[in-house]
Amino acid sequence: MSHTSYRTIQTEVLRRIRTRVWQPGQIIPSEVDLAVEFNCARATINRALRELAETGIIDRRRKAGTRVSLNPVRKATLDIPMTRIEIEARGLTYGYKMLAKNNIPAPEDVTVRMNLVPLQPLLHVKCLHLADGKPHVFEDRWINPNAVSNVFTAPFETVSPNEWLLQNVPISGGDIVLTAEPATVGDAAALGIPKGTALFVAERRTFIGTDTITFVRLAYAPGYRMTTHI
Amino acid sequence: MSHTSYRTIQTEVLRRIRTRVWQPGQIIPSEVDLAVEFNCARATINRALRELAETGIIDRRRKAGTRVSLNPVRKATLDIPMTRIEIEARGLTYGYKMLAKNNIPAPEDVTVRMNLVPLQPLLHVKCLHLADGKPHVFEDRWINPNAVSNVFTAPFETVSPNEWLLQNVPISGGDIVLTAEPATVGDAAALGIPKGTALFVAERRTFIGTDTITFVRLAYAPGYRMTTHI
DNA sequence: AAGTGGTCTAGACCACGTT
DNA sequence: ACGTGGTCTAGACCACTTC
Numbered sequence: 001m002s003h004t005s006y007r008t009i010q011t012e013v014l015r016r017i018r019t020r021v022w023q024p025g026q027i028i029p030s031e032v033d034l035a036v037e038f039n040c041a042r043a044t045i046n047r048a049l050r051e052l053a054e055t056g057i058i059d060r061r062r063k064a065g066t067r068v069s070l071n072p073v074r075k076a077t078l079d080i081p082m083t084r085i086e087i088e089a090r091g092l093t094y095g096y097k098m099l100a101k102n103n104i105p106a107p108e109d110v111t112v113r114m115n116l117v118p119l120q121p122l123l124h125v126k127c128l129h130l131a132d133g134k135p136h137v138f139e140d141r142w143i144n145p146n147a148v149s150n151v152f153t154a155p156f157e158t159v160s161p162n163e164w165l166l167q168n169v170p171i172s173g174g175d176i177v178l179t180a181e182p183a184t185v186g187d188a189a190a191l192g193i194p195k196g197t198a199l200f201v202a203e204r205r206t207f208i209g210t211d212t213i214t215f216v217r218l219a220y221a222p223g224y225r226m227t228t229h230i
Numbered sequence: 231m232s233h234t235s236y237r238t239i240q241t242e243v244l245r246r247i248r249t250r251v252w253q254p255g256q257i258i259p260s261e262v263d264l265a266v267e268f269n270c271a272r273a274t275i276n277r278a279l280r281e282l283a284e285t286g287i288i289d290r291r292r293k294a295g296t297r298v299s300l301n302p303v304r305k306a307t308l309d310i311p312m313t314r315i316e317i318e319a320r321g322l323t324y325g326y327k328m329l330a331k332n333n334i335p336a337p338e339d340v341t342v343r344m345n346l347v348p349l350q351p352l353l354h355v356k357c358l359h360l361a362d363g364k365p366h367v368f369e370d371r372w373i374n375p376n377a378v379s380n381v382f383t384a385p386f387e388t389v390s391p392n393e394w395l396l397q398n399v400p401i402s403g404g405d406i407v408l409t410a411e412p413a414t415v416g417d418a419a420a421l422g423i424p425k426g427t428a429l430f431v432a433e434r435r436t437f438i439g440t441d442t443i444t445f446v447r448l449a450y451a452p453g454y455r456m457t458t459h460i
Numbered sequence: 461a462a463g464t465g466g467t468c469t470a471g472a473c474c475a476c477g478t479t
Numbered sequence: 480a481c482g483t484g485g486t487c488t489a490g491a492c493c494a495c496t497t498c
Protein backbone atom coordinates (compact mmCIF):
# COMPACT_ATOMS: atom_id res chain seq x y z
CA MET A 1 0.00 0.00 0.00
CA SER A 2 1.90 2.99 -1.25
CA HIS A 3 1.16 6.29 -2.94
CA THR A 4 -2.24 7.12 -1.46
CA SER A 5 -2.35 10.52 -3.05
CA TYR A 6 -4.80 13.24 -2.20
CA ARG A 7 -6.11 13.00 -5.74
CA THR A 8 -6.95 9.34 -5.25
CA ILE A 9 -8.85 10.29 -2.14
CA GLN A 10 -10.72 13.07 -3.93
CA THR A 11 -11.75 10.67 -6.66
CA GLU A 12 -13.02 8.14 -4.17
CA VAL A 13 -14.88 10.74 -2.14
CA LEU A 14 -16.52 12.07 -5.28
CA ARG A 15 -17.47 8.54 -6.27
CA ARG A 16 -19.14 7.94 -2.94
CA ILE A 17 -21.06 11.18 -3.23
CA ARG A 18 -22.09 10.50 -6.81
CA THR A 19 -23.25 6.99 -6.04
CA ARG A 20 -25.14 8.17 -2.98
CA VAL A 21 -23.06 6.17 -0.56
CA TRP A 22 -22.77 9.54 1.13
CA GLN A 23 -25.97 11.46 0.59
CA PRO A 24 -26.58 15.21 0.42
CA GLY A 25 -26.69 16.69 3.89
CA GLN A 26 -25.17 13.62 5.47
CA ILE A 27 -22.04 13.79 7.58
CA ILE A 28 -18.99 11.88 6.38
CA PRO A 29 -16.26 10.31 8.54
CA SER A 30 -13.76 12.58 10.27
CA GLU A 31 -10.29 13.20 8.91
CA VAL A 32 -8.81 10.86 11.48
CA ASP A 33 -11.15 8.04 10.50
CA LEU A 34 -10.54 8.54 6.81
CA ALA A 35 -6.79 8.61 7.39
CA VAL A 36 -7.08 5.20 8.99
CA GLU A 37 -9.29 3.87 6.21
CA PHE A 38 -7.05 5.13 3.43
CA ASN A 39 -3.90 4.33 5.38
CA CYS A 40 -2.41 7.78 4.97
CA ALA A 41 -1.58 10.85 7.01
CA ARG A 42 -4.32 13.15 8.17
CA ALA A 43 -2.68 16.01 6.28
CA THR A 44 -3.34 14.14 3.05
CA ILE A 45 -7.02 13.73 3.87
CA ASN A 46 -7.12 17.37 4.89
CA ARG A 47 -5.79 18.56 1.58
CA ALA A 48 -8.16 16.37 -0.38
CA LEU A 49 -11.22 17.54 1.53
CA ARG A 50 -10.12 21.16 1.78
CA GLU A 51 -9.96 21.43 -1.98
CA LEU A 52 -13.34 19.79 -2.40
CA ALA A 53 -14.78 22.26 0.10
CA GLU A 54 -13.37 25.13 -1.96
CA THR A 55 -15.38 23.96 -4.95
CA GLY A 56 -18.57 23.77 -2.90
CA ILE A 57 -18.98 19.98 -3.04
CA ILE A 58 -18.79 19.56 0.71
CA ASP A 59 -19.17 21.83 3.71
CA ARG A 60 -16.72 21.71 6.59
CA ARG A 61 -16.96 23.18 10.05
CA ARG A 62 -14.87 22.59 13.11
CA LYS A 63 -16.46 20.26 15.55
CA ALA A 64 -19.53 19.91 13.35
CA GLY A 65 -17.61 17.84 10.83
CA THR A 66 -17.81 17.49 7.07
CA ARG A 67 -21.09 17.13 5.20
CA VAL A 68 -22.05 16.56 1.61
CA SER A 69 -23.34 19.92 0.46
CA LEU A 70 -27.13 20.15 0.32
CA ASN A 71 -26.97 23.11 -1.97
CA PRO A 72 -23.83 22.68 -3.97
CA VAL A 73 -23.31 26.27 -5.00
CA ARG A 74 -21.59 25.44 -8.21
CA LYS A 75 -18.47 27.51 -8.41
CA ALA A 76 -17.41 28.15 -11.93
CA THR A 77 -14.05 29.70 -12.63
CA LEU A 78 -13.88 32.33 -15.33
CA ASP A 79 -10.54 32.89 -16.97
CA ILE A 80 -10.21 36.52 -17.93
CA PRO A 81 -7.20 36.82 -20.19
CA MET A 82 -6.01 39.98 -21.84
CA THR A 83 -8.06 40.58 -24.96
CA ARG A 84 -4.99 40.32 -27.17
CA ILE A 85 -4.14 36.89 -25.78
CA GLU A 86 -7.73 35.75 -26.10
CA ILE A 87 -7.83 36.70 -29.77
CA GLU A 88 -4.42 35.28 -30.62
CA ALA A 89 -5.33 32.03 -28.89
CA ARG A 90 -8.06 31.60 -31.50
CA GLY A 91 -5.51 31.95 -34.27
CA LEU A 92 -6.77 35.38 -35.27
CA THR A 93 -4.77 38.53 -35.80
CA TYR A 94 -5.08 41.06 -33.02
CA GLY A 95 -5.60 44.69 -33.81
CA TYR A 96 -5.92 47.75 -31.61
CA LYS A 97 -7.15 51.24 -32.23
CA MET A 98 -7.46 54.12 -29.80
CA LEU A 99 -10.56 56.16 -30.52
CA ALA A 100 -10.32 58.96 -27.98
CA LYS A 101 -8.34 60.18 -24.99
CA ASN A 102 -9.39 63.04 -22.71
CA ASN A 103 -8.82 64.32 -19.22
CA ILE A 104 -12.30 65.41 -18.22
CA PRO A 105 -14.66 65.49 -15.24
CA ALA A 106 -16.35 62.12 -15.00
CA PRO A 107 -20.13 61.77 -15.06
CA GLU A 108 -21.77 61.06 -11.74
CA ASP A 109 -22.54 57.40 -12.35
CA VAL A 110 -18.85 56.80 -12.98
CA THR A 111 -17.61 58.66 -9.91
CA VAL A 112 -20.18 56.84 -7.80
CA ARG A 113 -19.02 53.47 -9.06
CA MET A 114 -15.43 54.50 -8.41
CA ASN A 115 -16.06 55.95 -4.95
CA LEU A 116 -14.64 59.29 -5.99
CA VAL A 117 -15.81 62.84 -5.43
CA PRO A 118 -18.20 64.10 -8.14
CA LEU A 119 -16.83 65.90 -11.17
CA GLN A 120 -13.27 64.85 -10.43
CA PRO A 121 -11.18 64.95 -13.62
CA LEU A 122 -10.30 61.48 -14.80
CA LEU A 123 -8.50 60.14 -17.81
CA HIS A 124 -11.08 58.84 -20.27
CA VAL A 125 -9.94 56.43 -22.97
CA LYS A 126 -12.05 54.83 -25.66
CA CYS A 127 -10.58 52.12 -27.82
CA LEU A 128 -11.38 49.17 -29.99
CA HIS A 129 -9.90 45.69 -30.07
CA LEU A 130 -10.07 43.90 -33.41
CA ALA A 131 -9.88 40.26 -34.45
CA ASP A 132 -8.76 39.75 -38.03
CA GLY A 133 -9.60 43.39 -38.64
CA LYS A 134 -13.18 43.10 -37.39
CA PRO A 135 -14.35 44.85 -34.23
CA HIS A 136 -14.25 42.45 -31.31
CA VAL A 137 -14.80 44.57 -28.25
CA PHE A 138 -15.35 48.25 -27.60
CA GLU A 139 -13.65 49.53 -24.47
CA ASP A 140 -14.73 52.64 -22.58
CA ARG A 141 -12.41 53.26 -19.66
CA TRP A 142 -11.91 55.78 -16.85
CA ILE A 143 -8.62 55.94 -15.02
CA ASN A 144 -7.97 57.68 -11.70
CA PRO A 145 -4.76 59.71 -12.18
CA ASN A 146 -4.34 60.04 -8.41
CA ALA A 147 -3.91 56.27 -8.19
CA VAL A 148 -1.74 56.08 -11.30
CA SER A 149 0.56 59.04 -11.19
CA ASN A 150 2.40 58.40 -14.45
CA VAL A 151 -0.68 57.56 -16.49
CA PHE A 152 -0.28 60.64 -18.68
CA THR A 153 2.95 59.24 -20.03
CA ALA A 154 1.25 56.05 -21.19
CA PRO A 155 1.19 55.57 -24.98
CA PHE A 156 -2.42 54.49 -25.27
CA GLU A 157 -2.23 55.28 -28.97
CA THR A 158 -0.40 52.00 -29.43
CA VAL A 159 -0.83 49.98 -26.25
CA SER A 160 -4.19 49.09 -24.79
CA PRO A 161 -4.86 50.50 -21.34
CA ASN A 162 -5.34 47.04 -19.89
CA GLU A 163 -1.90 45.88 -20.97
CA TRP A 164 -0.22 49.08 -19.87
CA LEU A 165 -1.95 49.06 -16.49
CA LEU A 166 -1.12 45.40 -15.91
CA GLN A 167 2.54 46.14 -16.44
CA ASN A 168 2.65 49.40 -14.54
CA VAL A 169 0.15 49.35 -11.73
CA PRO A 170 -0.02 47.12 -8.69
CA ILE A 171 -3.51 45.70 -8.29
CA SER A 172 -5.06 44.34 -5.14
CA GLY A 173 -8.55 43.36 -6.24
CA GLY A 174 -11.59 44.10 -8.30
CA ASP A 175 -15.04 43.06 -9.31
CA ILE A 176 -16.89 42.28 -12.50
CA VAL A 177 -20.51 42.69 -13.49
CA LEU A 178 -21.82 40.84 -16.53
CA THR A 179 -25.00 42.01 -18.24
CA ALA A 180 -26.82 42.07 -21.55
CA GLU A 181 -27.61 45.53 -22.89
CA PRO A 182 -28.95 47.04 -26.07
CA ALA A 183 -26.18 48.73 -28.03
CA THR A 184 -25.96 52.46 -27.37
CA VAL A 185 -25.28 54.92 -30.16
CA GLY A 186 -21.61 54.83 -29.17
CA ASP A 187 -21.48 51.04 -29.13
CA ALA A 188 -23.18 50.89 -32.51
CA ALA A 189 -20.76 53.32 -34.11
CA ALA A 190 -17.67 51.64 -32.69
CA LEU A 191 -18.70 48.08 -33.48
CA GLY A 192 -20.42 48.83 -36.77
CA ILE A 193 -23.78 47.37 -35.79
CA PRO A 194 -27.34 48.69 -35.50
CA LYS A 195 -28.29 50.58 -32.37
CA GLY A 196 -30.19 48.38 -29.93
CA THR A 197 -28.44 45.13 -30.87
CA ALA A 198 -28.16 42.79 -27.87
CA LEU A 199 -24.61 43.09 -26.54
CA PHE A 200 -22.69 41.16 -23.92
CA VAL A 201 -21.26 43.75 -21.56
CA ALA A 202 -18.68 43.39 -18.80
CA GLU A 203 -18.06 46.19 -16.32
CA ARG A 204 -14.92 45.89 -14.29
CA ARG A 205 -13.54 47.84 -11.36
CA THR A 206 -9.98 47.49 -10.20
CA PHE A 207 -8.61 48.57 -6.83
CA ILE A 208 -5.35 49.16 -5.10
CA GLY A 209 -6.15 49.09 -1.42
CA THR A 210 -9.19 51.30 -1.06
CA ASP A 211 -8.44 53.43 -4.11
CA THR A 212 -10.19 52.71 -7.36
CA ILE A 213 -7.67 52.56 -10.16
CA THR A 214 -9.93 52.15 -13.12
CA PHE A 215 -13.47 51.47 -14.24
CA VAL A 216 -14.00 49.92 -17.65
CA ARG A 217 -17.03 48.98 -19.68
CA LEU A 218 -16.39 46.34 -22.33
CA ALA A 219 -19.06 45.91 -25.01
CA TYR A 220 -18.48 42.74 -27.02
CA ALA A 221 -19.48 42.35 -30.66
CA PRO A 222 -22.58 40.20 -31.26
CA GLY A 223 -21.87 36.48 -31.11
CA TYR A 224 -19.41 36.70 -28.24
CA ARG A 225 -19.54 33.75 -25.87
CA MET A 226 -17.99 33.62 -22.47
CA THR A 227 -17.41 30.02 -21.52
CA THR A 228 -16.49 28.22 -18.36
CA HIS A 229 -16.68 24.75 -16.97
CA ILE A 230 -17.48 23.24 -13.62
CA MET B 231 9.32 34.32 16.12
CA SER B 232 6.14 32.31 16.14
CA HIS B 233 3.03 31.99 14.02
CA THR B 234 4.44 32.60 10.57
CA SER B 235 1.26 31.63 8.83
CA TYR B 236 0.90 30.96 5.14
CA ARG B 237 -1.45 33.95 4.97
CA THR B 238 1.25 36.22 6.34
CA ILE B 239 3.55 34.95 3.67
CA GLN B 240 0.95 35.47 0.95
CA THR B 241 0.42 39.04 2.09
CA GLU B 242 4.13 39.76 2.05
CA VAL B 243 4.64 38.15 -1.34
CA LEU B 244 1.75 40.15 -2.78
CA ARG B 245 3.23 43.30 -1.27
CA ARG B 246 6.55 42.66 -2.92
CA ILE B 247 4.87 42.05 -6.25
CA ARG B 248 2.66 45.12 -5.94
CA THR B 249 5.54 47.36 -4.97
CA ARG B 250 7.68 45.99 -7.79
CA VAL B 251 10.31 44.56 -5.48
CA TRP B 252 9.65 41.45 -7.55
CA GLN B 253 8.79 42.50 -11.08
CA PRO B 254 6.61 40.79 -13.68
CA GLY B 255 8.52 37.96 -15.35
CA GLN B 256 11.19 37.97 -12.69
CA ILE B 257 12.09 34.85 -10.75
CA ILE B 258 11.58 34.89 -6.99
CA PRO B 259 13.58 32.97 -4.37
CA SER B 260 13.09 29.23 -4.06
CA GLU B 261 10.88 27.67 -1.40
CA VAL B 262 13.93 26.68 0.61
CA ASP B 263 15.32 30.22 0.58
CA LEU B 264 11.99 31.72 1.53
CA ALA B 265 11.55 29.19 4.32
CA VAL B 266 14.85 30.40 5.76
CA GLU B 267 13.92 34.04 5.33
CA PHE B 268 10.50 33.65 6.94
CA ASN B 269 11.80 31.18 9.49
CA CYS B 270 9.17 28.59 8.77
CA ALA B 271 8.78 25.14 7.23
CA ARG B 272 9.00 24.71 3.50
CA ALA B 273 5.49 23.23 3.51
CA THR B 274 4.19 26.57 4.73
CA ILE B 275 5.90 28.41 1.90
CA ASN B 276 4.63 25.80 -0.50
CA ARG B 277 1.03 26.27 0.52
CA ALA B 278 1.28 30.04 0.32
CA LEU B 279 2.78 30.00 -3.16
CA ARG B 280 0.65 27.14 -4.46
CA GLU B 281 -2.51 29.10 -3.72
CA LEU B 282 -1.13 32.22 -5.35
CA ALA B 283 -0.27 30.17 -8.42
CA GLU B 284 -3.86 28.90 -8.57
CA THR B 285 -5.09 32.47 -8.84
CA GLY B 286 -2.68 33.20 -11.66
CA ILE B 287 -0.51 35.70 -9.75
CA ILE B 288 2.64 33.66 -10.13
CA ASP B 289 3.79 30.82 -12.37
CA ARG B 290 5.58 27.81 -10.94
CA ARG B 291 7.54 25.09 -12.71
CA ARG B 292 9.81 22.44 -11.33
CA LYS B 293 13.44 23.28 -11.72
CA ALA B 294 12.58 26.52 -13.49
CA GLY B 295 11.37 28.08 -10.25
CA THR B 296 8.65 30.59 -9.45
CA ARG B 297 8.09 33.74 -11.46
CA VAL B 298 5.80 36.73 -11.16
CA SER B 299 3.21 36.19 -13.87
CA LEU B 300 3.75 38.31 -16.97
CA ASN B 301 0.18 37.82 -18.05
CA PRO B 302 -1.83 37.39 -14.90
CA VAL B 303 -4.88 35.62 -16.29
CA ARG B 304 -7.34 36.94 -13.79
CA LYS B 305 -9.39 34.08 -12.50
CA ALA B 306 -12.80 35.15 -11.34
CA THR B 307 -15.02 32.75 -9.49
CA LEU B 308 -18.69 32.71 -10.33
CA ASP B 309 -21.06 31.43 -7.71
CA ILE B 310 -23.99 29.71 -9.36
CA PRO B 311 -26.60 29.07 -6.69
CA MET B 312 -30.00 27.53 -7.27
CA THR B 313 -32.35 30.19 -8.56
CA ARG B 314 -34.62 29.83 -5.54
CA ILE B 315 -31.72 30.48 -3.17
CA GLU B 316 -30.53 33.41 -5.25
CA ILE B 317 -33.95 35.04 -5.12
CA GLU B 318 -34.55 34.37 -1.44
CA ALA B 319 -31.11 35.75 -0.61
CA ARG B 320 -32.31 39.09 -1.95
CA GLY B 321 -35.24 39.03 0.41
CA LEU B 322 -37.74 38.38 -2.37
CA THR B 323 -40.41 35.72 -2.53
CA TYR B 324 -39.63 32.85 -4.83
CA GLY B 325 -42.23 31.53 -7.21
CA TYR B 326 -42.21 28.70 -9.71
CA LYS B 327 -44.46 27.79 -12.59
CA MET B 328 -44.14 24.91 -15.03
CA LEU B 329 -45.21 25.96 -18.49
CA ALA B 330 -44.88 22.76 -20.49
CA LYS B 331 -43.67 19.18 -20.28
CA ASN B 332 -43.31 16.85 -23.25
CA ASN B 333 -41.44 13.75 -24.29
CA ILE B 334 -40.50 14.54 -27.86
CA PRO B 335 -37.69 14.15 -30.38
CA ALA B 336 -35.17 16.90 -29.76
CA PRO B 337 -34.19 19.33 -32.50
CA GLU B 338 -30.82 18.74 -34.07
CA ASP B 339 -29.00 21.64 -32.42
CA VAL B 340 -29.96 20.21 -29.04
CA THR B 341 -28.90 16.64 -29.80
CA VAL B 342 -25.61 17.94 -31.17
CA ARG B 343 -24.92 19.92 -28.03
CA MET B 344 -25.80 16.87 -25.96
CA ASN B 345 -23.78 14.40 -28.03
CA LEU B 346 -26.86 12.27 -28.67
CA VAL B 347 -28.23 10.62 -31.78
CA PRO B 348 -30.54 12.87 -33.80
CA LEU B 349 -34.27 12.82 -33.16
CA GLN B 350 -33.85 10.93 -29.92
CA PRO B 351 -36.87 11.49 -27.68
CA LEU B 352 -35.98 13.65 -24.70
CA LEU B 353 -37.97 15.12 -21.87
CA HIS B 354 -38.58 18.78 -22.62
CA VAL B 355 -39.55 21.07 -19.74
CA LYS B 356 -40.25 24.78 -19.89
CA CYS B 357 -40.72 26.71 -16.70
CA LEU B 358 -40.55 30.12 -15.14
CA HIS B 359 -38.91 31.28 -11.93
CA LEU B 360 -40.47 34.34 -10.33
CA ALA B 361 -39.22 36.91 -7.84
CA ASP B 362 -42.00 38.63 -5.90
CA GLY B 363 -44.38 37.39 -8.58
CA LYS B 364 -42.45 38.91 -11.47
CA PRO B 365 -40.71 36.76 -14.09
CA HIS B 366 -37.06 36.38 -13.20
CA VAL B 367 -35.74 33.71 -15.50
CA PHE B 368 -37.26 31.55 -18.22
CA GLU B 369 -35.91 28.02 -18.29
CA ASP B 370 -36.00 25.76 -21.35
CA ARG B 371 -34.58 22.37 -20.51
CA TRP B 372 -33.95 19.03 -22.17
CA ILE B 373 -33.31 15.95 -20.08
CA ASN B 374 -31.89 12.66 -21.29
CA PRO B 375 -34.15 9.91 -19.87
CA ASN B 376 -31.47 7.30 -20.54
CA ALA B 377 -29.21 9.04 -18.05
CA VAL B 378 -32.01 9.73 -15.57
CA SER B 379 -34.17 6.62 -15.53
CA ASN B 380 -36.75 7.83 -13.02
CA VAL B 381 -37.18 11.28 -14.50
CA PHE B 382 -40.77 10.61 -15.55
CA THR B 383 -41.73 10.29 -11.90
CA ALA B 384 -40.42 13.76 -11.12
CA PRO B 385 -43.09 16.28 -10.08
CA PHE B 386 -41.90 19.16 -12.22
CA GLU B 387 -45.33 20.75 -11.76
CA THR B 388 -44.20 21.81 -8.31
CA VAL B 389 -40.42 21.36 -8.14
CA SER B 390 -38.01 22.97 -10.56
CA PRO B 391 -35.97 20.54 -12.64
CA ASN B 392 -32.73 21.93 -11.29
CA GLU B 393 -33.64 21.25 -7.68
CA TRP B 394 -35.01 17.80 -8.46
CA LEU B 395 -31.98 16.84 -10.51
CA LEU B 396 -29.58 18.11 -7.85
CA GLN B 397 -31.22 15.84 -5.29
CA ASN B 398 -31.66 12.83 -7.53
CA VAL B 399 -28.84 12.66 -10.02
CA PRO B 400 -25.14 12.27 -9.48
CA ILE B 401 -23.23 14.87 -11.46
CA SER B 402 -19.65 14.73 -12.57
CA GLY B 403 -19.17 17.93 -14.49
CA GLY B 404 -20.53 20.48 -16.87
CA ASP B 405 -19.95 23.66 -18.74
CA ILE B 406 -21.59 27.04 -19.07
CA VAL B 407 -21.80 29.49 -21.94
CA LEU B 408 -22.82 33.08 -21.25
CA THR B 409 -24.15 35.23 -24.07
CA ALA B 410 -26.39 38.17 -24.84
CA GLU B 411 -29.26 37.44 -27.21
CA PRO B 412 -32.34 39.23 -28.48
CA ALA B 413 -35.48 37.80 -26.90
CA THR B 414 -37.17 35.15 -29.04
CA VAL B 415 -40.93 34.99 -29.36
CA GLY B 416 -40.92 32.34 -26.66
CA ASP B 417 -38.71 34.40 -24.32
CA ALA B 418 -40.92 37.44 -24.88
CA ALA B 419 -44.11 35.56 -24.06
CA ALA B 420 -42.69 33.91 -20.95
CA LEU B 421 -41.03 37.00 -19.52
CA GLY B 422 -43.68 39.49 -20.62
CA ILE B 423 -41.32 41.70 -22.60
CA PRO B 424 -41.06 42.84 -26.21
CA LYS B 425 -39.48 40.48 -28.72
CA GLY B 426 -35.87 41.42 -29.44
CA THR B 427 -35.12 42.82 -25.97
CA ALA B 428 -31.47 42.23 -25.01
CA LEU B 429 -31.38 39.23 -22.67
CA PHE B 430 -28.64 37.71 -20.60
CA VAL B 431 -28.58 34.01 -21.47
CA ALA B 432 -26.78 31.12 -19.80
CA GLU B 433 -26.61 27.73 -21.47
CA ARG B 434 -25.54 24.89 -19.28
CA ARG B 435 -24.68 21.28 -19.95
CA THR B 436 -24.35 18.71 -17.21
CA PHE B 437 -22.64 15.36 -17.47
CA ILE B 438 -22.32 12.12 -15.62
CA GLY B 439 -19.21 10.48 -16.96
CA THR B 440 -19.56 10.79 -20.73
CA ASP B 441 -23.36 10.91 -20.77
CA THR B 442 -25.10 14.23 -21.03
CA ILE B 443 -27.77 14.48 -18.38
CA THR B 444 -29.35 17.76 -19.27
CA PHE B 445 -29.05 20.86 -21.41
CA VAL B 446 -30.70 24.02 -20.21
CA ARG B 447 -31.07 27.52 -21.58
CA LEU B 448 -31.76 30.18 -18.99
CA ALA B 449 -33.03 33.53 -20.28
CA TYR B 450 -32.91 36.16 -17.55
CA ALA B 451 -35.32 39.07 -17.35
CA PRO B 452 -33.86 42.44 -18.41
CA GLY B 453 -31.76 44.07 -15.71
CA TYR B 454 -30.18 40.85 -14.52
CA ARG B 455 -26.59 41.24 -13.39
CA MET B 456 -24.17 38.42 -12.81
CA THR B 457 -21.48 39.59 -10.45
CA THR B 458 -18.14 38.26 -9.35
CA HIS B 459 -14.99 39.50 -7.76
CA ILE B 460 -11.31 38.87 -8.21
C1' DA C 461 -15.59 19.52 28.01
C1' DA C 462 -14.57 17.40 24.04
C1' DG C 463 -14.39 16.57 19.14
C1' DT C 464 -13.43 18.38 14.72
C1' DG C 465 -11.02 20.81 11.29
C1' DG C 466 -6.97 24.41 10.60
C1' DT C 467 -2.37 24.92 10.55
C1' DC C 468 2.51 24.25 11.29
C1' DT C 469 6.91 21.49 11.57
C1' DA C 470 11.00 18.77 10.22
C1' DG C 471 12.10 15.53 7.43
C1' DA C 472 11.81 12.64 3.40
C1' DC C 473 11.37 10.99 -1.33
C1' DC C 474 9.93 11.82 -5.86
C1' DA C 475 8.84 13.99 -10.62
C1' DC C 476 9.96 17.00 -13.72
C1' DG C 477 12.52 19.83 -16.69
C1' DT C 478 16.60 22.60 -17.31
C1' DT C 479 21.29 22.24 -17.98
C1' DA D 480 23.29 15.66 -13.16
C1' DC D 481 20.97 18.49 -10.38
C1' DG D 482 17.82 22.04 -8.60
C1' DT D 483 13.13 23.07 -8.09
C1' DG D 484 8.55 22.31 -6.89
C1' DG D 485 5.01 18.33 -5.63
C1' DT D 486 3.66 15.45 -2.29
C1' DC D 487 3.52 12.63 1.82
C1' DT D 488 4.37 11.54 6.83
C1' DA D 489 3.99 11.55 11.92
C1' DG D 490 3.37 14.40 15.24
C1' DA D 491 1.91 18.56 17.51
C1' DC D 492 -0.76 22.50 19.01
C1' DC D 493 -4.51 25.53 18.25
C1' DA D 494 -9.32 27.52 17.14
C1' DC D 495 -13.77 26.98 16.80
C1' DT D 496 -18.28 25.06 17.83
C1' DT D 497 -21.28 22.08 19.45
C1' DC D 498 -22.67 19.40 23.32
